[in-house]
Amino acid sequence: MDVKSAGILFPGQGAQGVGMGRWLCETYTIAKDLFAEAGEVLGYDLADLCQNGPPEKLDATEFCQPALFTVGVAAARVLASEHPERIDNISATAGLSLGEYTAVCFAGGLEFADGLKLVQRRGEAMQSASDAVRSGMASVIGMDLEKLQELCDEVRQGDEVLRPANLLCPGNIAVSGHLTAIERLQPAAVAAGAMKVVPLSVAGAFHTSLMAPAVELLEQALTEIPLRDTRIPVYSNVDAAPHQSADEIRQLLSRQVTQPVMWEASIRRMIADGIEGFLEAGTGRVLRGTLKRIQRKIPTDGFGDQ
Structure with missing residues (x-):
């Protein structure tokens, strides 16, 4: 990307797939060694x-x-070591949820x-919170936020939780909450004009109050x-603003699991x-897809799975 100032982006849960990391490990010793270190840390x-x-x-x-x-x-790390010219102009970063x-x-x-230890504990805490209640997430394609919020309010019953949780880009918003509410939302959203509703491969209702039991464990880990x-600003999912203070980042990360992801705003x-262009590092192309819906002409690139 021939831009003066670029941002590097990292995907979150839902981007995973069997085979991820294989090309990196087979091609670059630095990646293979990092996975070996990860295995030692994780057990x-x-x-x-x-x-x-x-x-599964x-x-x-x-x-x-x-x-x-x-x-x-x-x-x-591969980019920094083997292709530094591709990240020399990185001046900010953000990541979707995880x-x-x-x-x-x-x-x-x-x-x-x-x-790695921190995200392991985060994952365990969120898995435990998810196991306590039948909940999940789904992407609603082709509906604006205001209408989707109205629908969530209409189909939610009793003390159920259902809310827009990942505000990804125009026409792609993920809802999160009890599965019973999501099941009622699916036909209602299509009837109201949504193109489709796609269940996500996540364990529970991330970025809602149903993750509250995970917060205390995460705060302790943090x-x-x-x-x-x-050294460069990290744009937070919680407030879509840049942060460099460790204390601020720690507080925002503890809030992140129960707050909506402000991705489009970020x-x-x-x-x-x-920022004049973006590089997506890791696995998949999800974030580049959202970028094109947010700013169609923005230069994008990717590095990771081939």
Whole structure:
């Protein structure tokens, strides 16, 4: 990308797939070594899980989060070591949900091993909260936020939780809540004009109050694991604003699991602040897809799975 100032983006849960990281490990020793280090930290063979599955295990939150974190860091380290010209102009970073931890690591706020332990504990806490109630997420395609919020309010019953949770881009918003409410929302959304409603491969109702039981465990982990001020701004999912203070980032990460992901607002803020192009590092093309819906002409690139 021939731009003066670029942002690097890291995907979150839902981008995973069996085979991720294989090309990086087969092509670059630095990636293979990082996966070996991850296996020692986690106590299981992460490279084998990423490359061979089984998919139901890789999709489980407690395994998926460390896996995506490691693939993202591996891609960034390969770029820094083997293709520095592709990231010399990186001046800001962001990540979608779990990807925000990868962004903080890239920006120098976390050591890899510390970040891996943190996301492992985050994944375990969120999996435990998810196991306590039948809940999940679904992408609603082709509906604006105001109408979707109205529909959530209409179909929700009793003390059910249902809310827009991932505000990805125009026409693509993920809702999160009790499965019973999501099941009622699906036909209602299509009848109201949505193109389709797609269930997501996540364990529970992330970014809602149903994740509250995970917050205390996450806050404890964030207190115990060292965070530093970052060398470049990290745009937070919570407020779509840039942050470099370790104390601010720690507080925002603890709030993130129960708050909506302000992804579209984050990208628009980054562009307003001078970012002229974006690089997606890790697995998949989900984030580049959202970028084209937010700002069609913005230059994009990717590095990770081939």
